[in-house]
Amino acid sequence: MVSQAPDALAVPAGGVRYVGLSTRAIAFAVDAALIDVVAVIVALGAALILSVLHIPGGVRTALLALGAFVYVAWCIAYFVGFWSATGQTPGCRVMQIRVVGSTGDPLRPPRAFVRCIGLVLAAIPLFAGYLPILFDAQRRGLQDYLAHSTVVEASQ
Amino acid sequence: MIAWNYTFAVPPSGPLTRLARRAAASAARPVGEAMSGAFHTSLMLERRALGRLLENGEMDSLLADSLGSPEFELALRRVGDSPTTRRLIKAFFETGIFDEVITQLLESPALWRLVDEVAASPAVRAAVMHQSRGFADLIAEQVRSRSRNADDRIEDAARRLTFRPQRVRPGGGPVANVDLS
Numbered sequence: 001m002v003s004q005a006p007d008a009l010a011v012p013a014g015g016v017r018y019v020g021l022s023t024r025a026i027a028f029a030v031d032a033a034l035i036d037v038v039a040v041i042v043a044l045g046a047a048l049i050l051s052v053l054h055i056p057g058g059v060r061t062a063l064l065a066l067g068a069f070v071y072v073a074w075c076i077a078y079f080v081g082f083w084s085a086t087g088q089t090p091g092c093r094v095m096q097i098r099v100v101g102s103t104g105d106p107l108r109p110p111r112a113f114v115r116c117i118g119l120v121l122a123a124i125p126l127f128a129g130y131l132p133i134l135f136d137a138q139r140r141g142l143q144d145y146l147a148h149s150t151v152v153e154a155s156q
Numbered sequence: 157m158i159a160w161n162y163t164f165a166v167p168p169s170g171p172l173t174r175l176a177r178r179a180a181a182s183a184a185r186p187v188g189e190a191m192s193g194a195f196h197t198s199l200m201l202e203r204r205a206l207g208r209l210l211e212n213g214e215m216d217s218l219l220a221d222s223l224g225s226p227e228f229e230l231a232l233r234r235v236g237d238s239p240t241t242r243r244l245i246k247a248f249f250e251t252g253i254f255d256e257v258i259t260q261l262l263e264s265p266a267l268w269r270l271v272d273e274v275a276a277s278p279a280v281r282a283a284v285m286h287q288s289r290g291f292a293d294l295i296a297e298q299v300r301s302r303s304r305n306a307d308d309r310i311e312d313a314a315r316r317l318t319f320r321p322q323r324v325r326p327g328g329g330p331v332a333n334v335d336l337s
Contacts, residue, residue, distance in 0.1 A: 020307025026299065094296055095303065134314040139307075 016153040018139040019097045021130065024151055030091030035078055039071055076116050083112040088154065098154035101147075111147045118143030 046067065055063070082089040087098040087106035099115070101107050107115060122129020122142040129142035138150050209215050222228055235241055248254065261267055274280055312322060 020304070021310055022306040023300070023303040026303050095300055131314075134311050135318075135320070 016155075019095075019151045019153060020139055021133045023095050023097060024133070027089070027091035027095040027097060030094050031078070031089045032091075034090055035075055039074060043067065076113065079116045079119070080109055080112040083107050083115065084109045092151075092154075096154055097151055099149055099151050101149055107147060107149055111149065115143045115147035115149055118146040121146075 050060075050063070079089065082092075083099050084107055087100055092098060099107060099112075101111065118129070118141075131141075132145070133139050133141045138144075140150060144150055308325065315322060
C-alpha cells in the first residue's frame with residue numbers, strides 16, 4: 001500500500017496522494033454545515049410543535065436532553081454511515097477525497113465509529129490531535145491512528 | 157400637319173350627329189367585348205400556367221437556385237454594404253418607430269406569456285441547470301486546487317517551525333500542485 005522514503009511524503013498504491021490538513025478541514029466544514037442545516041430544520045419543526053402544547057418544566061428538560069442525544073446520534077450516524085458505505089461524506093465528495101482503511105477499502109462500521117470518536121478526542125486538547133497530519137508521512141491524525149485509516153485523493 | 161377644329165368642344169346636336177354617335181357605339185361594342193374576352197382568357201391562362209409551375213415544383217427549384225446562387229449572395233452583400241442602406245437603417249432608427257415597436261412589444265401581455273413559456277420549457281431549464289452545475293464545478297475545482305496547495309504550504313511552515321527538513325514530495329517541488337486526473 002505504501003512506498004516510503006526517509007522524510008518523504010508516502011504515496012499510496014495507484015499514485016494518488018494523501019490529503020492534508022486544509023483540504024480535510026474544508027470537507028469537514030461542508031459536512032458540519034449539512035449536519036447543522038438538517039438539525040436546525042428538525043429542531044425548528046419540533047419547537048413549533050412544542051410551542052402549541054402545554055408541557056411541564058420537567059418534561060421540557062427531558063425533551064431537551066432527548067434532542068441533544070438525537071443530535072449526537074445524527075452526527076455519528078452521518079459520519080459512520082458515509083465512511084463505511086463509500087468512504088466519502090458529501091464534504092469529502094466536494095473535495096474529492098476518500099477515507100479508506102489500510103487495505104484501501106472503505107472502513108467497516110465499528111472502525112468508522114472509532115474514527116468518529118477519534119475526531120472528538122483529537123479536538124479536545126485544543127485540536128492538538130490533528131497536528132500529526134502535518135508531520136506524518138501518510139498525513140494521519142489521531143482519529144486515523146485509532147481507526148487505522150488514511151485520507152486519500154479520489155477523482156470522481 | 158393636323159389642323160384641330162376647336163368648334164367640336166361644344167358638340168353639335170343635329171340628327172346627323174346623333175346617328176353618327178349611335179353608329180360609333182354599335183361599332184365599338186363588339187370591339188370592347190372582344191377585348192374583355194381576351195383579357196379574361198389571358199388571365200385564365202396566366203393562372204393556369206402559374207398553377208402548373210407551382211405543382212411541378214419548378215418554382216421551388218427556381219427559388220432555391222436563385223437564393224443559393226453566388227450572384228444573389230453578392231447582390232445581397234452589395235446592398236448590405238451600400239451607404240444608402242446604412243443611411244436608410246439609420247433613418248429608420250431615428251424616426252423612433254423602432255422605439256415605439258419595442259415599447260408596444262414590452263407592454264404586450266403576449267410577449268410575457270411567450271417569455272414564461274420559453275422559461276418554463278424543459279430545454280431551457282436543462283440548459284440553465286447544466287450551466288449552473290458547470291459553474292459550481294469550476295468553483296469547486298478552484299477550491300480543491302488551492303486547498304491542495306495550502307496543504308503543502310501549511311505542512312512546510314509547520315516543518316520550518318519545528319526545525320525539520322522540508323518534505324520531499326513525489327511529482328514536484330514542495331508546493332507542487334496535485335494532478336487530479
